Structures are given as C-alpha cells and as structure tokens.
Amino acid sequence: MSNELYLIPFFIYIFSYALILPRKKKLHKFFTILIYAGFILQSLIFFVFLSTKGFNASVHIGWFVFFNAWLLMTVIVLFGLFYRAEYILLYVTPLVAVNLLIGFFVPHIKIEPAMFSVDKTILLTHIILILIGDSFFALAFMVSLIYIFQERKIKIKKSLKLFDKKDNSLDEVFHSGSGYNLELLDNINYQCLKIGFPFITIGIALGIYLSSSLFNAVIVAKPIEIISLIIWLIYAVLLHERIAKGVRGKRAAVFNVIGFLFILFSLSFSFYLFPTLHGF
Amino acid sequence: MDILIIGLSHKTAEISNREVVSKKLITSELRYGFSKELLDLKGENGRNLINGIVVLTTCNRTEFIMDLPSCAVKGEPHFIRGFIAEYFFGAGCRDSLLYVYLNNDAVRHLFIVASSLDSMVIGEPQILGQIKEAYNEACDFKTTGQFLNRLFHKTFNCAKTVRTETKIASSPVSVSYAAVELSKKIFNSLGEKKVLLLGSGEMGKLTVKHFLKCGVQNIYIANRTKEKAHQFIEDAFGLNEKECLSVIDFSEYYKFLPQSDIVLCSTGAKDYVLKYDDIIPIIKIRKQRPLFLIDISVPRNIDPEINKISNVYLFDIDDIGKMIEDNVEIRRQEADAARELIEINVKEFMNWKESLNAVPVIISLRNKVKNILETELSEYIGEKKEKDLIINSLTNKILHEPTMLIKKAYLNPGGLNLIEMIKSLFNLDLEDKNTGRQDNGEYRNSEKQDGRSRIKIIK
Numbered sequence: 001m002s003n004e005l006y007l008i009p010f011f012i013y014i015f016s017y018a019l020i021l022p023r024k025k026k027l028h029k030f031f032t033i034l035i036y037a038g039f040i041l042q043s044l045i046f047f048v049f050l051s052t053k054g055f056n057a058s059v060h061i062g063w064f065v066f067f068n069a070w071l072l073m074t075v076i077v078l079f080g081l082f083y084r085a086e087y088i089l090l091y092v093t094p095l096v097a098v099n100l101l102i103g104f105f106v107p108h109i110k111i112e113p114a115m116f117s118v119d120k121t122i123l124l125t126h127i128i129l130i131l132i133g134d135s136f137f138a139l140a141f142m143v144s145l146i147y148i149f150q151e152r153k154i155k156i157k158k159s160l161k162l163f164d165k166k167d168n169s170l171d172e173v174f175h176s177g178s179g180y181n182l183e184l185l186d187n188i189n190y191q192c193l194k195i196g197f198p199f200i201t202i203g204i205a206l207g208i209y210l211s212s213s214l215f216n217a218v219i220v221a222k223p224i225e226i227i228s229l230i231i232w233l234i235y236a237v238l239l240h241e242r243i244a245k246g247v248r249g250k251r252a253a254v255f256n257v258i259g260f261l262f263i264l265f266s267l268s269f270s271f272y273l274f275p276t277l278h279g280f
Numbered sequence: 281m282d283i284l285i286i287g288l289s290h291k292t293a294e295i296s297n298r299e300v301v302s303k304k305l306i307t308s309e310l311r312y313g314f315s316k317e318l319l320d321l322k323g324e325n326g327r328n329l330i331n332g333i334v335v336l337t338t339c340n341r342t343e344f345i346m347d348l349p350s351c352a353v354k355g356e357p358h359f360i361r362g363f364i365a366e367y368f369f370g371a372g373c374r375d376s377l378l379y380v381y382l383n384n385d386a387v388r389h390l391f392i393v394a395s396s397l398d399s400m401v402i403g404e405p406q407i408l409g410q411i412k413e414a415y416n417e418a419c420d421f422k423t424t425g426q427f428l429n430r431l432f433h434k435t436f437n438c439a440k441t442v443r444t445e446t447k448i449a450s451s452p453v454s455v456s457y458a459a460v461e462l463s464k465k466i467f468n469s470l471g472e473k474k475v476l477l478l479g480s481g482e483m484g485k486l487t488v489k490h491f492l493k494c495g496v497q498n499i500y501i502a503n504r505t506k507e508k509a510h511q512f513i514e515d516a517f518g519l520n521e522k523e524c525l526s527v528i529d530f531s532e533y534y535k536f537l538p539q540s541d542i543v544l545c546s547t548g549a550k551d552y553v554l555k556y557d558d559i560i561p562i563i564k565i566r567k568q569r570p571l572f573l574i575d576i577s578v579p580r581n582i583d584p585e586i587n588k589i590s591n592v593y594l595f596d597i598d599d600i601g602k603m604i605e606d607n608v609e610i611r612r613q614e615a616d617a618a619r620e621l622i623e624i625n626v627k628e629f630m631n632w633k634e635s636l637n638a639v640p641v642i643i644s645l646r647n648k649v650k651n652i653l654e655t656e657l658s659e660y661i662g663e664k665k666e667k668d669l670i671i672n673s674l675t676n677k678i679l680h681e682p683t684m685l686i687k688k689a690y691l692n693p694g695g696l697n698l699i700e701m702i703k704s705l706f707n708l709d710l711e712d713k714n715t716g717r718q719d720n721g722e723y724r725n726s727e728k729q730d731g732r733s734r735i736k737i738i739k
Contacts, residue, residue: 154465155587157599182570183468246567249591 003104005045006066010100012038013093020090035089039073042100046070064127065103069096071135079139079188088188092142122206129203134263136196137235140189141260144253147185151250154182186248189256193242197235204228227266234259281331281427281636283386286361286378287343290400293377301342301368308417311335314367315423318344321363329356332425334418334432336393338410340400345390347427357382387431387629391622394439396448402611403448408439427636431629438625445621448614456486458600458607459574460494463542466572466593471495476540478502478533479547480512483576487544492521499525500540502533504547534558538565542572545581553581559589576600631691638690641699642683644708649675 016034019027046066073096080088211225238255241247247255288298305311314335321329332347344364348356361378369377381389392398396407415432418424424432443449460470467473475491477484480503488499503509509527517525528536537543537558547553554573563571568591575582575596587594653671661667686702689695702708 150465154462154593157595157602181464181468182466187468246569248568249570251568251590 006100009038009042010097013097032086035093039077042070062103062106065099065106068131069099071131072096072138075135075139092139095138123210126203126206126210129199133196133200133203136192137260137263140192140256143185143188144256147253151182193239197239204232231262282348282383284346284348284357285343285381285386285389286364288377289341292379297377302337304368305337312421315421332428333423334414336414384630388626390435391438391625394435395442395618397615397618402615434629442618442621446614446617448611448618455600456490458604459487460490463572466570473541474498474539475542476500476536478545480509481546484546485516497524500528500536502528502530504530537562545575546577547581549581552583555583556585559586634690635687638686641686646675648706649678
C-alpha cells in the first residue's frame with residue numbers, strides 16, 4: 001500500500017500541468033500552489049513511512065528511487081524559492097514525476113545480500129551522497145537544456161515572440177519569477193555544480209572503498225567504476241574550467257548535459273540493467 | 281445628467297494648433313481659470329450650463345470632459361464648443377478643429393483614450409497616468425462631482441481591465457525599449473551592468489534613458505567630439521541621471537570594452553567600428569562573460585560576424601525592427617478585443633447613468649410611503665425612539681421590489697409607461713423632480729468629493 005500512496009503526488013504534479021494548458025492567467029498561480037502541495041504531500045508520505053517502518057525495513061531499490069524523487073523535488077523547490085524562478089518548477093517537476101512512477105514499478109529488491117563483508121552504513125552513505133549529488137546535477141541538466149534553447153533563440157533572433165511575455169501560458173509562468181535570462185540560468189548551473197560536486201566526489205570515493213572491500217582490490221575495472229570516474233572527470237573538468245578560465249554559458253551547459261547523460265546511464269546500469277555488476 | 285467631451289488630438293489637429301491650446305493651459309492656474317470660466321457659463325434660463333469639468337492635457341491631446349445638466353443636450357454642446365474655440369483660437373475661428381462627443385460616444389471615447397487605443401503608439405502606458413493626474417487636479421479644483429467621479433473611476437477600471445485582459449501593452453514597440461527588454465533576456469540584473477554608448481544620437485539618448493530607468497548605474501559615453509558628448513548629457517538628462525553618466529575619449533573606448541556588458545553603437549561611421557577580431561580578445565579578458573551589442577546605426581557599425589562568437593549577442597536595427605513590427609501587429613490585433621471590453625464597460629456605465637433618472641420617482645415614492653406610515657403608526661407607537669427605525673425598515677421592505685422595477689423601467693425603452701402608471705397610482709407629486717439635479721449641481725462644493733476619491737497616480 002505504501003508505494004501506491006506515492007501516486008498521489010505523482011497525479012498532483014501531472015494535474016498541475018493541466019492547469020497551464022487552458023492559458024488562463026488566473027490558473028497559473030494554482031499551478032505553483034499545486035506543485036508545492038504535491039511536494040508537501042510527497043515529503044509527508046516519505047517521512048511517515050520512514051518513521052513507521054524504520055530505516056532498515058524501508059531500504060530497497062524502490063525506496064531509493066522515491067528518496068531520489070524527494071531529494072530532487074527539495075532541490076527544485078529550494079532553488080525555485082531562492083531565485084524566485086518558477087520556471088524551474090515548471091521544467092524539472094516532470095523528472096520528479098517520472099522518478100515517482102519508476103519507483104512505483106521498480107522491483108523492490110533489497111540491497112544488502114551481496115554486502116556481507118562491508119559496513120552497511122558506508123554503503124548507505126555512498127548511495128545517499130551520490131543521489132544528493134545527482135539531484136543537483138539533474139537540476140543543472142534541465143537548466144542547461146533551457147539555457148541551450150534560450151541562447152539559440154537569442155542568437156538566431158528567430159522567435160521574436162520571446163519578448164511577448166503574455167504570448168503563451170508557459171511564458172506567463174516564466175515571468176512570474178524574477179525573470180528568464182541567460183545569466184541567471186548560468187548562475188543556477190554553477191551553483192548546482194559547486195554544491196553537487198563535493199557530494200558526488202565523496203560518494204564515488206566511498207564507492208571505490210566499498211568495491212575494494214568487496215573484491216579485495218583497490219581498483220577493479222568494473223564498468224560502473226569506469227562510468228563513475230568518467231562522470232567525476234567531466235564535472236571536475238567543468239568546475240576547473242569555470243573557476244580557472246571562466247568557462248560559462250553554452251559550453252558549460254553542454255558539459256552539464258553530457259555529464260548528466262552519463263549519470264543516467266550509470267544509474268540505469270546500477271539499478272536496472274546489471275545490478276549484479278554493481279555489487280548487489 | 282449628460283457627458284460632453286470637447287477636445288482636439290493628434291488625429292484631428294496639427295501640432296501648431298495643439299501648441300496654441302496647450303500653451304494656454306500650461307500651468308494648473310491657467311487650467312483652473314479656464315475651468316472656472318466654463319463652469320460660469322449660463323444658459324437661457326440663467327442656470328449653469330456645466331456641472332463639473334476635468335481638463336486633460338497631454339502632448340498629443342487636450343480634452344474637456346464635462347458633466348452637463350440633462351436639459352443641455354440641444355444647442356448647448358455647440359455653444360460650448362464655440363466658446364472654447366473662441367477662447368483658444370480667437371473670434372471667427374474654425375471650431376471644426378474641436379471634436380464633440382456626447383453621452384454614449386463621450387463615455388466610449390474616454391474609455392478608448394484611457395485604454396490607449398487612441399494614442400499615437402497603441403498600448404502606451406503614460407496616458408492612463410495623465411488622465412489620473414488630470415482627474416486629481418480637478419478634484420483639487422473641486423470641479424468634479426458624483427457623476428464625474430463615477431465616470432473616472434469606471435474609466436480607470438476599464439483601462440486596467442483592458443491592460444490585464446488583453447496583450448495590448450505586453451510587447452515593446454520602440455527600438456530603445458526593445459533594446460532594453462532584450463538585454464533583460466541576457467542579464468539577470470541590469471543595476472550592476474556597465475553600458476558603453478558609442479556616438480550620441482537621438483536613438484542612443486532614448487535607449488540610455490531606458491537603461492537608466494532600469495537601474496543601470498554606469499554608462500560610458502564615447503563620441504568623436506567630446507564637447508558634443510558633454511552637451512548631449514547636459515541637454516537630455518537630469519541631475520541624478522548625470523551622476524551615472526561619464527564621458528570618455530572616443531579613441532579610448534576600446535579600453536572600456538572588457539568591462540562593459542552592453543555596448544550600444546549609434547555612430548555615423550561609414551565602416552565597422554567594432555570588428556570580429558577586436559572582440560575575440562575582449563571576450564577572453566572578460567572570461568566569457570556575456571557581451572550584448574546593439575547596433576542602431578545605419579550603415580551598420582558592428583561587424584555582423586561578431587554574433588557568431590560564443591557568449592556575444594549582436595542585434596542590429598533590423599533585428600530589433602522586425603521584433604517591433606510583430607509587436608505592433610500583436611497590439612493592433614489586441615485592439616479589437618479591447619474594444620469589445622470597452623463596449624461592455626460603456627454599457628454598464630450608461631445603465632448606471634440611466635438608472636439615475638429613476639431617483640426623483642423613487643425619492644417621491646419613498647416619501648409618500650413614509651408619510652403614510654408615520655401618520656398611521658404614530659397612533660400606536662407614539663413618539664418612541666425606535667419609530668424612525670421601524671418606519672425606515674418597513675419602507676425598505678415595502679418598496680424594495682418596486683424600486684428595482686422602477687430602476688429597470690428606466691433602462692427599458694418601453695418602461696416609461698410603467699413609470700407613468702406608478703406616478704398615477706400613487707399620485708406622486710414630482711414638482712420637485714429637479715431637486716435631485718439641483719442637488720447634484722451643488723455637489724461640486726460638497727465635502728464628500730473633496731479629495732477623497734483621488735486616484736493614486738502610477739507612473
């Protein structure tokens with residue numbers, strides 16, 4: 001029954017999008033209200049089950065997907081409030097909805113069987129840190145996509161309706177925030193990178209430690225380790241370039257998109273495609 | 281009561297004629313003096329021709345919005361027009377320069393003007409502020425009354441509805457404003473950005489003014505003749521604005537490029553002032569921070585190839601022009617929707633106005649019923665404190681539906697028979713039917729309207 005409850009915030013998120021389609025200005029504020037309501041409900045469900053069932057009983061792959069959805073939504077809401085940019089809610093909430101749906105359908109496999117020899121706390125810390133880092137990068141990914149499209153629009157000067165704030169309902173939502181501009185999008189990208197990178201670095205380091213404990217070797221050339229190191233390298237290069245050379249804008253956005261595609265690949269690899277190769 | 285608007289605008293009169301009128305109404309004292317003269321106009325029966333007046337003066341129009349007693353709808357509007365024409369253009373002048381709108385047409389015209397459908401640039405926001413200023417001034421002069429108050433509040437309401445319900449004001453239609461709007465798509469906050477203006481043309485001046493309005497604090501101006509740049513600042517900007525402006529040598533503008541976020545080029549040079557190879561090192565020094573270039577000069581002064589550089593955005597006059605063309609078209613399309621909204625508002629106001637005609641009948645009927653109740657009830661309840669309360673309450677209850685019926689009857693062309701029937705049935709003595717109007721005629725001086733209905737001016 002617990003997993004079915006996650007469908008309530010899922011449907012709230014989906015329904016909130018139905019409010020934008022009629023292009024009625026009055027409905028737009030209800031879109032935001034509904035998204036926040038969905039988030040509050042999602043948080044309640046998450047914490048109520050965590051406290052009633054206990055942490056150990058809850059931990060399975062489905063739980064981690066729900067946890068990822070909740071983390072991502074928290075990051076979206078916080079960034080949306082901080083930057084007063086509602087378009088973040090508009091664009092990134094579908095990712096959360098998809099996560100909730102995956103969490104509902106994913107087989108609820110316990111994570112512990114292969115982990116007799118390692119400390120379970122380290123394992124959970126590894127997963128949680130990776131998921132926190134991934135949430136920030138997920139936001140950066142969506143913001144990067146917006147940036148790339150928006151920058152393209154401005155460069156080719158094609159879509160002149162760009163300046164017609166009330167032309168469509170989505171623009172209405174954009175402009176109810178503090179604005180929809182390249183500098184802000186790039187700044188959000190940078191903040192996501194700065195916050196997400198330490199989490200993912202420690203997470204990967206713990207993963208390597210767990211791997212070495214499990215296979216009794218410091219470096220085991222397993223695919224997941226190679227993918228993880230590629231991801232880390234992409235974000236490390238991006239962070240270095242941003243700080244040292246000031247790389248920003250479209251190039252940084254493209255880096256973010258590539259990095260997150262690798263993350264998606266590694267997550268599906270870890271949880272769905274070859275869970276045994278990950279070590280569980 | 282009737283509404284009369286007499287005026288002239290950019291559509292009906294040349295600038296030379298508009299100048300003559302606006303010069304004679306340039307100060308509030310002059311406007312007050314002229315309002316008084318109009319209010320003192322007497323009809324054949326010795327009564328005032330005009331109950332209230334609001335004088336609206338803008339650079340494109342001058343209008344006198346007047347409230348006349350009902351009896352003054354025959355030759356009086358033309359007499360007033362003649363008086364106004366003579367006042368401004370002298371005896372024997374052509375009063376055809378002035379348009380006249382009465383009642384329905386007048387209300388519609390005022391709503392159209394306030395909604396900026398009659399402006400030179402459709403959808404421009406200043407006109408509503410100017411009407412609010414004119415109304416507030418008339419409140420100060422005590423030349424408005426209940427009727428004009430209601431009319432103007434309805435006008436502001438209608439204009440607001442038009443602005444919010446349609447896209448008439450949603451898109452920029454001037455090059456300078458569009459340039460600023462464009463920069464908002466690239467930069468988050470313009471306050472901390474630096475603007476470099478190359479050349480000091482008229483378009484540059486307007487754009488700089490828009491940037492200043494948006495909070496830009498640092499604007500460098502480079503002109504080949506430095507004195508001209510100083511003169512440019514001196515002529516066009518106020519004291520506070522001047523603090524944000526600094527003149528630099530044209531030969532040194534290149535040094536300011538790395539720190540400038542927005543470059544506005546409006547020089548008269550025949551060749552490119554900024555070339556592709558100039559910008560490549562600049563963007564490296566800027567550590568890839570975005571650079572927005574606006575080229576509003578013809579021939580173009582910025583190499584179009586520059587737009588290909590990453591994080592550099594170049595818009596020339598044609599790019600911005602195309603954007604504005606689209607927006608003008610959007611506004612034109614929206615004007616039709618706006619007119620529909622205005623018609624609804626005109627109908628609502630005229631209904632209210634028509635319902636005012638019912639007031640003497642309603643007052644008379646209420647007095648009659650009250651008198652009967654007072655006479656009959658005095659025998660039973662004597663002079664108790666609650667007597668008035670009971671009588672009023674009973675009157676309200678008895679006359680609620682008849683009152684509504686009378687109001688509706690005045691809105692209905694066939695309803696006058698019903699009114700006559702009510703008068704006969706109750707033997708209503710309407711000798712004092714003008715009382716209401718006389719009272720209304722005196723409302724100008726009443727305390728109630730003294731500044732209390734003033735409108736906050738939003739600029």
